[in-house]
Amino acid sequence: MANFKTNFKINIPRTSTPYNFDYSLSHYVFQPWMVERKKLVRLYKTPNSNFLLLRVGFNKNKLDCELLSHSQIDNDDQDWIRNLVSFMFAVNEPVAEFYDEICAKDPVLKAASKEIYGAHLRRDATVFESVIGVIVAQNVFFKRIYKMLELLCRNFGEKQVFGGISYFTFPEPQVLANAKLGDIRACLVGYRDKYIKGVAEMIVKENLNLDELRNLSDVSKIREKLIELPGVGPYTADLVIAIGFSVPSFHLDLFTREVLYTFYFKGKKVSDEKLKRFVEERWGRWKHYAMLLLTTNTDDWAKELGVEFRLKSAAKKRLE
DNA sequence: TCCCAGGGGCCAA
């Protein structure tokens, strides 16, 4: 099949530096994202129902993007994906304040930021993707979610072949809503099958567009709406807000609680309320970035601080 | 084998 190709670049404004693209290549690369030769690659279906294969690399402080398609690439689609890339790669995020001021003053964050200094917290294309991504992360070792998402995309996403390689979109709610529970479970998601189908069904039945929640300015309202979805509780809602919205948010889970107890409360357990106050007062608008550092490669940088951290972070892409 | 994991739903008190 004939291929159409176009390139564009997205400048990282000086106010958004440092920008650590290598971090994005090597951490939290969940399918349908893939890494090919220092580029993040994935298939999208545009609102006009065209398939585009997107490759994002980095060169001279610009995101270096390439689009491939089996049909003509029109301006609408190109604008759509350009905006999406800016959003997903957090191009307009003035992280210098966080890395050079907040981390510099905090020995724990300083150690945590050493390897991934300048990382920008990437966001998902759609809120639906965030919701499903976090649901499959519930009550499992993080390592397993790579497999679950791979299978969900492979079995329920739409496929396009480029250069002999099959690429898949992230599954649409309509597809998962109509899927058999057993087929969803076959993606090794266990009892989360009913949550996945449940969320998809609710979106279809009530004709919801979760992305519209991005227009709400009141975070507590967003959180409230997310928790109405089956299988979505406080942890899922808060993490979805952190990775699916341009809004500071942080989540409490087994991992973040243990990190906070260990490094900020001398190993003592304290109440969630106290943790929330602490995080809010200490990091405020950068709390999601603080959480990112604290939960990424924790067992590695903890050693530098002379601490053996029990839980193993599975942020790094598995080398298989 | 047993235990636990980057939770949520449900049901008793």
Add this chain to the structure above:
DNA sequence: TTGGCCCATGGG
């Protein structure tokens, strides 16, 4: 409102 089960599955 809170506490204690249960839920699948894979890995240590």
